[in-house]
Amino acid sequence: MASRNTPKTCFTMLIPEVEKELQSFPERRSIILCGIETQACITSTTLDLLEKGFDVHVVADACSSRSQVDRLVALNRLKxxxxxxxxxxxxxxxxxxxxxxxxxxxxxxxxIEPAPDSGLLSLF
Structure with missing residues (x-):
């Protein structure tokens, strides 16, 4: 949604350009997120979207962090x-x-092939 030329310097991706894009689809209330640094970028973006009233679906096995502890704690916090x-x-x-x-x-x-163990089972 955000232009490839949009510099990303803050942790949240809910920057003005993205908010403007979201406003052009007012009927959409669900967002799917995945990415890197779950404890920073995914968490900040998710919390901002939740505050705006969106349903946020975080694809846990498509989110990473430099440490498994940060990843698991962040996913638990988001849940x-x-x-x-x-x-x-x-x-x-x-x-x-x-x-x-x-x-x-x-x-x-x-x-069709089962995904490798992502280390997420302990979260549930």
Whole structure:
């Protein structure tokens, strides 16, 4: 959504350019997030979006941190704050909604192999 030329210097991605883009889709109330430095950027962005009334879905196995402790504590904090934690496979299937979706067979090839252990089970 944000231009590739938008410098990212703050932890949150809810910068004016992104807010403007979100306002152009007022019917959308759900946001899917993934990225790096879960304890900083993902947390700041999630908390800002929650404050604005969005449903935030954090793709836990697509978020990283330099340390597993920071990652797990941040994901737990986000869950306690009202974000929904999901997985890559879960969000992909929710976006498709139905196995009759024209892209289902193509996507199924991507998710047929189980993902490696992400170290997230202790969070649940």
């Amino acid at each position: 306690q704050s009202g974000a929904f934690l999901t997985t890559s496979e879960g969000v992909i299937l929710q976006l498709l909604q139905d196995s009759s979706h024209p892209k289902f067979k193509q996507v199924q090839k991507l998710i």
